[in-house]
C-alpha cells in the first residue's frame with residue numbers, strides 16, 4: 001500500500017492551513033465557476049491523482065487536470081495541487 005501514499009510535499013501542502021482556491025484558469029485567465037459541490041477530503045484528492053480521474057467542482061468526472069463540459073475544473077486544479 002506504500003505506493004498509494006502521496007508525495008510528502010503534497011501532504012504538507014494539503015495537511016495544514018486551509019488551501020487557497022485557484023479562482024481563474026491559469027492558461028486563459030478566465031474565471032472558473034464557483035464550486036457547486038463540497039470540497040473533497042484530502043484522501044479523496046489523493047485518490048484522484050492515483051486513479052487518474054477526479055471530481056470537477058460541480059461533481060462531474062474529469063481527468064485530474066481536466067475541465068468538465070460545464071467549465072468546472074477538477075478539484076486538483078481548483079486547489080492548485082497540479
Ligand SMILES: [Zn+2]
Pocket residue numbers: 056058059060068069070071072
Ligand atoms: Zn460539469
